[in-house]
Structure formats: C-alpha cells, structure tokens
Amino acid sequence: xxxxxxxxxxxxxxxxxxxxxxxxxxxxxxxxxxxxxxxxxxxxxxxxxxxxxxxxxxxxxxxxxxxxxxxxxxxxxxxxxxxxxxxxxxxxxxxxxxxxxxxxxxxxxxxxxxxxxxxxxxxxxxxxxxxxxxxxxxxxxxxxxxxxxxxxxxxxxxxxxxxxxxxxxxxxxxxxxxxxxxxxxxxxxxxxxxxxxxxxxxxxxxxxxxxxxxxxxxxxxxxxxxxxxxxxxxxxxxxxxxxxxxxxxxxxxxxxxxxxxxxxxxxxxxxxxxxxxxxxxxxxxxxxxxxxxxxxxxxxxxxxxxxxx
Amino acid sequence: xxxxxxxxxxxxxxxxxxxxxxxxxxxxxxxxxxxxxxxxxxxxxxxxxxxxxxxxxxxxxxxxxxxxxxxxxxxxxxxxxxxxxxxxxxxxxxxxxxxxxxxxxxxxxxxxxxxxxxxxxxxxxxxxxxxxxxxxxxxxxxxxxxxxxxxxxxxxxxxxxxxxxxxxxxxxxxxxxxxxxxxxxxxxxxxxxxxxxxxxxxxxxxxxxxxxxxxxxxxxxxxxxxxxxxxxxxxxxxxxxxxxxxxxxxxxxxxxxxxxxxxxxxxxxxxxxxxxxxxxxxxxxxxxxxxxxxxxxxxxxxxxxxxxx
Numbered sequence: 156x157x158x159x160x161x162x163x164x165x166x167x168x169x170x171x172x173x174x175x176x177x178x179x180x181x182x183x184x185x186x187x188x189x190x191x192x193x194x195x196x197x198x199x200x201x202x203x204x205x206x207x208x209x210x211x212x213x214x215x216x217x218x219x220x221x222x223x224x225x226x227x228x229x230x231x232x233x234x235x236x237x238x239x240x241x242x243x244x245x246x247x248x249x250x251x252x253x254x255x256x257x258x259x260x261x262x263x264x265x266x267x268x269x270x271x272x273x274x275x276x277x278x279x280x281x282x283x284x285x286x287x288x289x290x291x292x293x294x295x296x297x298x299x300x301x302x303x304x305x306x307x308x309x310x311x312x313x314x315x316x317x318x319x320x321x322x323x324x325x326x327x328x329x330x331x332x333x334x335x336x337x338x339x340x341x342x343x344x345x346x347x348x349x350x351x352x353x354x355x356x357x358x359x360x361x362x363x364x365x366x367x368x369x370x371x372x373x374x375x376x377x378x379x380x381x382x383x384x385x386x387x388x389x390x391x392x393x394x395x396x397x398x399x400x401x402x403x404x405x406x407x408x409x410x411x412x413x414x415x416x417x418x419x420x421x422x423x424x425x426x427x428x429x430x431x432x433x434x435x436x437x438x439x440x441x442x443x444x445x446x447x448x449x450x451x452x453x454x455x456x457x458x459x460x461x462x463x464x
Numbered sequence: 465x466x467x468x469x470x471x472x473x474x475x476x477x478x479x480x481x482x483x484x485x486x487x488x489x490x491x492x493x494x495x496x497x498x499x500x501x502x503x504x505x506x507x508x509x510x511x512x513x514x515x516x517x518x519x520x521x522x523x524x525x526x527x528x529x530x531x532x533x534x535x536x537x538x539x540x541x542x543x544x545x546x547x548x549x550x551x552x553x554x555x556x557x558x559x560x561x562x563x564x565x566x567x568x569x570x571x572x573x574x575x576x577x578x579x580x581x582x583x584x585x586x587x588x589x590x591x592x593x594x595x596x597x598x599x600x601x602x603x604x605x606x607x608x609x610x611x612x613x614x615x616x617x618x619x620x621x622x623x624x625x626x627x628x629x630x631x632x633x634x635x636x637x638x639x640x641x642x643x644x645x646x647x648x649x650x651x652x653x654x655x656x657x658x659x660x661x662x663x664x665x666x667x668x669x670x671x672x673x674x675x676x677x678x679x680x681x682x683x684x685x686x687x688x689x690x691x692x693x694x695x696x697x698x699x700x701x702x703x704x705x706x707x708x709x710x711x712x713x714x715x716x717x718x719x720x721x722x723x724x725x726x727x728x729x730x731x732x733x734x735x736x737x738x739x740x741x742x743x744x745x746x747x748x749x750x751x752x753x754x755x756x757x758x759x760x761x762x763x764x765x766x767x768x769x770x771x772x773x
Contacts, residue, residue: 176576178575178579179589179590187591191591196590196591196592196593197590197593197595198588198590198595198597200590200591201588201590226572226576226579228570228572228576228577228579228580228583229576229579231579231580231583231584231597232579232580232582232583232588232597233583233588233590233595233597234551234583234595234596234597234598235544235547235548235551237583237597238544238547239544242543242544260570260571260572260606261537261569262569262606263535263537263569264634264635264636264702265636266487267485267535267537267538268537270487270535270537270538270540270541271537271540271541273541274537274540274541274542274543274546275540279507279510279541279542280488281488281505281506281507281509281510281542282496282500282505282509283505284505284506286506286507286542286543287543288507288540288541288542288543288546289543297569297571297606297608298608298642299606299607299608299631299634299642299643300631300634300636300638300639301636301638301639301640301641301642301643302638302641303636303637303638304634304636304638322608322609325573325608325609325613326573327573327574327609327610327612327613328612329609329610329611329612329613330609330610331610332610332611332659333607333608333610333652333655333656334608334610336647336652336655337647337648338645338646338647338652339645339646343642343645343647343652346642346645347642350641393573
C-alpha cells in the first residue's frame, strides 16, 4: 500500500491528503436543510448531511489527489449513524480510486490492538469466514503503550500490505508537554521516531516501510530532525493551512526523491468556501471552492519543494 | 458520576469493574451456533453472539458490582454491527443500574477530542437539538497529545458530571518503553500522574476528582507512588487476574478510606468457565461461572484490603 501511495503521489504530483473531518458548522445551509427536512434534526439527519457534503467534495477533488484522511471522531460523535457514514465514505473513496488513511489514533494492549488492527486494516475471523470491518488502507496509531501495542498493527500490515502512521510529534499547541521532554538529552518524540524506524525495518516495501509517522507541519525544525531519524518512513504531516503550517515549512519533511511525506489539510480544503479567498464560489458551490483550494495547496507545496532543490 | 461510583462501591463492598471484552473464542459453542444459524457466519452473526453472551453475563453479575468496562475495540472489530452491540450493551448496563466505563483510549488534538468527548460522554448539537451518541459514564483517555487534547474531555465532564481515566502506567509488558523513561530524574508516568492531579483539581466531586488514572495491577510499586501523586484521583486498575495481577498487589492502589481504586478483570470473569477452577459449571452455565468468579474476585480484594489495614 505504501508503494501505491508513492506511485499515486508521482502520478498526481500531489503529496497531499485531504482531511474529511466534517463539522456541522462547515456544512452549507442548503445541505443541512435538505437532510433535516428528510430525516429531522436527529443523529440520522446529521449523518445524512455529512454524507452529502463528503460526497460532493470527493467528487470535486478525487482526480487531483492520491489520498484522503477521514477523522473518525467527526463521525463517531454521531454514534452509529455517524459511523455508518464513515464506512460509506471509505467505500466511496475506494470507488473513486483514492487511498484512505483512517485517522483513528488507536493503540492499546496487545490483544486489544489486534482487534483494532483487524477491524480497520485487516479481517476479523468469524467461524470459517473472514470479513473486513472498516477496511481503510492506512491507520494512525498512538505509541504510548510501546511495542506490544503496535506489533499487532505491524502483523496486519505485513499480511494485508497495509500501512500505519505512528503519532510522533503532533501538530497541536500542547504537544510538547510530554513529547518534547528530554530523556537522556533527547526529546521523547525522537525516541518514538527511533522506534518507528526500528518497527519499519521489519516491514519494508520497495523503498519505504509500511510504518510511517505523524509529525505536525507546525513544527518544521523537528520535522527536519525526524526526517533523518526515520529515512524510510513516510511522514503524514497534519497542521497545514488552518492550523498554521505553510508550504515553505514543508520541504524538510520530504526526502531528496521528492517523496516521503504526505501533507494533510482538512478545514482549509473542505470548508474553503468560508474563506475570503474562495468566497466568490458561494456556499452553493462549496465543492468547487474545495477543488480550487486543493489546487492552490498542491501548487503551494510544489513551489516550496522546487525552491528547496 | 465519580460520587455515584464511590457510593456504589460502598454499597456493594466491591471496588470492582468487569471488563466486557468479548472475543469470539470466549463465547460458548451453543451461543455461537444459535447466532450463526440465525444470521450466518457474518458480522451480524458475530455481533449477535457477542450480545447474547454479554447479556447473560450482565444478568448474572449486575447485583454484585458497581461498574463494567466494555472495551470498544472488541466491538469495533466487527464494524457497524459490532458497534451497535457496544451501544446496546451500554444501554442494557444502564437499565441494570451499572455504571459504564467506556474503554476507548481516545485522545487527539483539541477540536477532535471535543468530538470524541461529545460522542461518548456528552451530547452533540444538531440544529436546535442535542443528542447523546454512546452515552458512557466514564471514558479512558490517552494523554500523549498533552493538555489541549484532554481539556475538551474535562469540559464535558464538568458539564455532564461525567468522568475520565487517563492512561498513566498501562498494564502491558512493554508499557515501560516510553512510560518509564526518566525525565529530570522521574519516569514519564509520574509526570503524567502530576498532570492528572492538576487536571483533576479543577473538576472536583465531594472527595474525588472527575479525572482518574489508569495504572496496571501488574506494576504495584508504581501504583504506590502514583497513589501519592494523585491523592484525589480514582485509579482504574486493569491487569488483575488473567494478566497476572493479584489481590495482594492491590492494596497500594487504594486510599485509607478504602476507596480510590476500581479493579478490572475481563477474561478472568467473562471466560471463567474455561478455567479449571470453574469448569464444573460447564459451558452451558458460563454466566454462573462468571458470577462465582466475580464473587471470588471481590473476596480476594476484600481480604487484601483487610490484611493491609
């Protein structure tokens, strides 16, 4: 799968994923109204609005990009109805040829991580049969529990040729509270990065390992160090756009082959029509605004990579 | 809710929760057969088997204990059908008067943690209305992202009088890989414990804060230290029984008032009929075996607490 991601990035010239993290206040009034008229102001109504919103955005951007990253929390908040739309969104993205990074940030003791790994990336055995639960291509994983919490994901990655991205240095303001604390002179995130490199060494594709890392665009200098610590890992880079990361911050996250990173933007793309720059599209044409914003993001990153050469 | 938990522990004399973490190979043949006959060897069939298994165990133990802890991964592995049973299990436990600790180990950047907090402990706003998604009483939370990933949970806890348990020192063998690393001479888990105490100081019930901690029964000495660092926090103690923790290891997790900890056992109770000790019940009477094992566990902990006085 990591090879597929690399190939698709080369094809599209877009080391990008779009975060499908729908909040109700991003969704245009006409979609909300129709969903609430049809299903009431209910969990089902909200889920339907999210689905119509996602589908229009996916239709508008799928040919530009290799991958999307739905954040499961934004669906889980609506309970079962929301999670059905998470599932539907994954399936629809697959129909459109997009790779799906499930932003699930799971991680637990061994037997429990095995259940998460089976449910999201692998198959669960039921009697004589086996079924995929959610069926993402990649998932994000929290490392706080150490190797035995990660290993079941590695096992499934090898079996199913899927991939994971381990949280190393997250994009949020207080990520340093624990992640930056010094251990034998080096911050915790570097120690986690060393482990990512080690875990990945046993799960190699052609050039990159199945084990990537999450490093926030908001911390470019740390990205530079982590790039060297984990040379064979793809870095998933959240925090571009709305969270403050800029194209010029991103060059250090990439390797010299122009690969090795996939930059995520969520709100900046899916709610682009709310920004002054894309207001001219109007809320009726929100998906076209998303397409324009995706193009601008791809160009911004391309420029930054060219300038860094 | 933390007050309710303390009250229920006093009433039942059982500082205990039972982990409803059903794996298909725990479920007796007759239940599996019926579910597969009715719904096929499918996700729905597996989910039905889990539900029948859970219900029988809940019916057999609910009067003995204050709380249960369903591990969401064991449901999530079966996709939507599994999560429907997670929901049904929560609702049924509430009908039976049990407090429900959702073992979800979520944690993300602020806006995303807010969605998890709303979906599991609070309410999500939809138009002019508000709905509970899963509606647990407590949830477990991963601290790796720092304060801004925890704060949304604190906000919901205050608003809804719910509670959380932050992962501090987990029960698994490799938990020390990051959690035990020394920072300024003290292990990371102690620094997380300090934060738990700080976060909790702003969310106090009568005697205990809404912010508890997870500390594995498998690490009793660390539990002793953490008890002192977080005097106002309930400690959720997994790892008793099948994972190797014994009653005699547990005394240090409690305060002098006999409160302050709730000890979890999962496999040791729900799959008790598979142990030599409870084999006499037979697989047909698995729920009775669970009841006997729950009674033994309560007695074991009570003895340990008496001996420590």
